[in-house]
Amino acid sequence: MKKTLSMLLAGAMLASVLSGCGGDAGKQGDADKTPDADNGGASTSAAAFKIGGTGPLTGDNAIYGNAAKNGAQIAVDEINAEGGAIQFELKYEDDESDPAKAENAYNALKDWGLQLSLGTVTSTPGAATNVLHNEDRIFALTPSASSPDVTAGVDNVYQMCFADPNQGTASAQYIVDQKLGSKIGVIYQNDSNYSQGVYNTFKTKADELGLEIVSATTFTKDSSNDFSVQIGEAKAAGADLLFLPIYYQPASLILKQANDTGFAPKVFGIDGMDGILTLEGFDTSLAEGVMLLTPFNADAEDERTKKFVETYKTQFGDVPNQFAADAYDCIYAYKAALEAAGCTADMSAQDLCEKMVATFPTITFDGLTGEGVTWDETGAVSKSPKGMVIQNGAYVGM
Known part of the structure; x- marks a missing residue:
């Protein structure tokens, strides 16, 4: 990632941040290991940004929703373990890839205290909730909802995936x-x-x-x-x-x-x-x-991809797909934008939204799914796809 980002001060609350945001390596891979009955089961920390998304965690498209959730969780765990000023608390709600259920899931996250959103995993629910994000001024960066309808008519819903x-x-x-x-x-x-x-x-x-x-x-x-x-x-x-x-x-x-x-x-x-x-x-x-x-090849030989794949296999017993990689990149892109904008976790969702709207079109991001990634003011991402062919049960670059 380009070193154009300003670092925030790490205060005396660092120990409590780590204990409340998955800093314990034994709790990696599950955002709900330290449940709180009042917030739907997610761990809490006053010094962490509350970030959440909706996706099909059950039903026909569950492979996509769970992959995104798992990829995001790995990134949250890594960032929290670093002990820096940016810490995250992650929560996902099941929308079964259904627009009405996605609206209910979004409202549940809002009641929880959602500050930054990962939007939806699939496109049709994303087209239904983008209006809610805009009305509430909660910024969203979706890993995989790729339809133009997801970003149409709003200025605060962005995409990590190809449109x-x-x-x-x-x-x-x-x-x-x-x-x-x-x-x-x-x-x-x-x-x-x-x-x-x-x-x-x-x-x-x-x-x-x-x-x-x-x-x-x-x-x-x-x-x-x-x-x-x-x-x-x-x-x-x-x-x-x-x-x-x-x-x-x-x-x-x-x-x-x-x-x-x-x-x-x-x-x-x-x-x-x-x-x-x-x-x-x-x-x-x-x-x-x-x-x-x-945009992602789990068989790539670069160290960043190899580490991600190894961690994903260890924690979830499977090979990550591009939905997992895009969600992983979403968390790190948020970290980059928050650092660049000088944001703190005590800011309101509305204030954070305006900072993200102003900042995302100005940053360049290197991640698992692309290098030199940029966004325009419509929320569309610019990065290069990779051509893959399946050979002997694995993806191979063409």
Whole structure:
């Protein structure tokens, strides 16, 4: 991280900060180890910034919510263990990736004393709660809610992840640049802000580049168990590459059902495909050769990534995905912005919001998911995606 940040003074409250914010190494990985019945189970400390988010901790998309929660917790534990002036207290609420439940979860965090938000993990709930964040003047930096609707019309909701338009544009450009396919079949979810948004910009860029889309079919959440029609249309149109701007659960069924019909095109996905290798009951050999754009590679050899992956495996018994890495980066980006703005934990959420709105567009951040990361005043992030291919059950850089 660039050394342009001013350090705050560490006071005599340091010992109590550490004891209340996870400074005990034996309590890493769980924000609720020292519960307080009055605040929903999170540990408390008057000298720590209260930071929280909502995500699907249960239900179909739980792999994303728990990954984000776990990644954020590792960063909080590391920062608190350093004993510096910036300390965090983390709390996540389950929203089951449902907009109404996300609003309730947000209000629960606000009642707890939320000062800084991680927003939502998925996009549709994020589009529902961005208005609440704006009305209450609580700043949000979401790790993974990528739809433009999440930041639309507000000045205090930012993204750590690629916005959907960027993913669609980058995917089309990458397919052309790498000559991955000439006849593209697309299957996307038309009742998902995420999937629809990526497809729209993918099509625009594909048309611009002369990339032929021979088949574009859709499905909904309620029809995501049978893809025979979509696969049949792509196969009949002679598609040599399937572009899947969708989450890993329906993608896993598409891969299986395509294999059952003998249809074997190249497959290209986006960050929502991350997680397919850990899906229970899925034959990972079906994902061999699948390509995707993602900002994080757990197999990277740099020391920062290796340390994060090792810690994540030790604490949670799994390999971290890009949702975990983005949430980890969110916490450290907050630390950088708070230091740069000279913020203290006794400031109100509203005062912190105005400081973050003014500061985030001015900082440059190096993290697990990108170096030289910057934000513009719309809340959109600028960083470079990485092309990955699944080989022998692991991601390998292309």
